[in-house]
Amino acid sequence: xxxxxxxxxxxxxxxxxxxxxxxxxxxxxxxxxxxxxxxxxxxxxxxxxxxxxxxxxxxxxxxxxxxxxxxxxxxxxxxxxxxxxxxxxxxxxxxxxxxxxxxxxxxxxxxxx
Amino acid sequence: xxxxxxxxxxxxxxxxxxxxxxxxxxxxxxxxxxxxxxxxxxxxxxxxxxxxxxxxxxxxxxxxxxxxxxxxxxxxxxxxxxxxxxxxxxxxxxxxxxxxxxxxxxxxxxxxx
Numbered sequence: 580x581x582x583x584x585x586x587x588x589x590x591x592x593x594x595x596x597x598x599x600x601x602x603x604x605x606x607x608x609x610x611x612x613x614x615x616x617x618x619x620x621x622x623x624x625x626x627x628x629x630x631x632x633x634x635x636x637x638x639x640x641x642x643x644x645x646x647x648x649x650x651x652x653x654x655x656x657x658x659x660x661x662x663x664x665x666x667x668x669x670x671x672x673x674x675x676x677x678x679x680x681x682x683x684x685x686x687x688x689x690x691x692x
Numbered sequence: 693x694x695x696x697x698x699x700x701x702x703x704x705x706x707x708x709x710x711x712x713x714x715x716x717x718x719x720x721x722x723x724x725x726x727x728x729x730x731x732x733x734x735x736x737x738x739x740x741x742x743x744x745x746x747x748x749x750x751x752x753x754x755x756x757x758x759x760x761x762x763x764x765x766x767x768x769x770x771x772x773x774x775x776x777x778x779x780x781x782x783x784x785x786x787x788x789x790x791x792x793x794x795x796x797x798x799x800x801x802x803x804x805x
Binding site: 585588613620621622623624627667669677678679680681682683684685 | 723725727732733734735736737740742748750751780782784786793794795796797798799
């Protein structure tokens with residue numbers, strides 16, 4: 580079973596729309612949740628969330644974590660064609676001295692002009 | 693400049709041959725990870741290592757092997773036992789320090805011919 584589930588798997592919107600991407604998780608010893616943007620090759624870091632209810636914001640992007648309900652959302656307002664990418668959610672869990680970083684399948688966002 | 697270097701960027705292999713993918717980082721990061729990415733599959737964890745001379749299997753370790761003889765290096769060997777090795781492989785590293793995000797290399801695209 581997948582420990583990190585992202586939805587939707589793909590999304591097509593028009594420039595200017597607002598989108599919400601979802602990430603739910605189920606791990607035993609949660610440490611942090613991370614969001615990445617992948618356009619071509621290497622994913623680039625967006626946010627790291629460790630505490631519930633505290634919104635992280637960067638320009639038109641924002642994200643929040645709910646540790647009680649085990650999910651996070653990534654919001655993008657006033658979307659632009661440059662926002663087209665795969666958005667990846669990852670959860671870090673600790674197991675003794677080991678820290679495992681597990682990714683979801685990603686959400687493919689396409690922003691049309 | 694600090695970062696993660698994966699080599700080569702493109703690799704072709706004949707069926708039945710082992711091949712080693714290189715991952716080197718000069719960020720003084722403790723933890724290193726190998727992921728495989730297939731279309732629509734997100735990133736799947738192959739192996740990860742927290743410290744030198746120690747590593748753990750991820751979710752899809754069969755047919756792969758790794759070593760961690762030096763802190764900076766975490767090479768991945770794709771063996772002939774891996775039934776479907778054609779994929780995009782990403783290496784990542786992160787620090788133990790709380791709040792430090794994982795950095796990714798540019799990836800290696802392996803094609804079995």
